[in-house]
Amino acid sequence: MSRITDDLCATACYVSAHYALERARKRLRLSDDSAEVEEINELIPALEEMDKRQVARAQRRNTMQTFTTEDVEAGNIGVCLACGAETYGVEPDAREYTCEACGAKKVYGLEEALVMGKINIEIEEEEE
Numbered sequence: 130m131s132r133i134t135d136d137l138c139a140t141a142c143y144v145s146a147h148y149a150l151e152r153a154r155k156r157l158r159l160s161d162d163s164a165e166v167e168e169i170n171e172l173i174p175a176l177e178e179m180d181k182r183q184v185a186r187a188q189r190r191n192t193m194q195t196f197t198t199e200d201v202e203a204g205n206i207g208v209c210l211a212c213g214a215e216t217y218g219v220e221p222d223a224r225e226y227t228c229e230a231c232g233a234k235k236v237y238g239l240e241e242a243l244v245m246g247k248i249n250i251e252i253e254e255e256e257e
């Protein structure tokens with residue numbers, strides 16, 4: 130791998146693919162080195178693919194509901210993964226219960242939802 134490929138791949142992984150794409154395109158406009166241009170053109174589809182995945186992941190993270198560790202430990206809260214409604218009196222490992230709010234069979238106990246990576250847990254800051 131040449132330096133430019135190395136550089137763009139590192140940017141895509143550690144900063145963002147979106148930024149790497151911007152840099153790649155700018156480089157294409159400025160470069161008069163045909164080997165480099167060819168190399169960047171070959172790299173762009175991979176960067177675009179990565180960008181799509183990174184955007185999708187960020188969107189998932191943003192739409193995921195956040196609960197506290199106390200909510201999970203309470204052991205009786207469920208969440209509907211379709212509409213977001215919270216339900217009480219649901220076992221921690223419940224799966225596919227019918228949601229009273231939207232009717233979807235998508236109510237999961239918080240523990241189960243957490244294991245599935247469907248909710249965020251807010252870490253409470255320790256008070257001094």
Ligand SMILES: [Zn+2]
Binds near residue numbers: 210213230
């Ligand atoms: Zn629902």
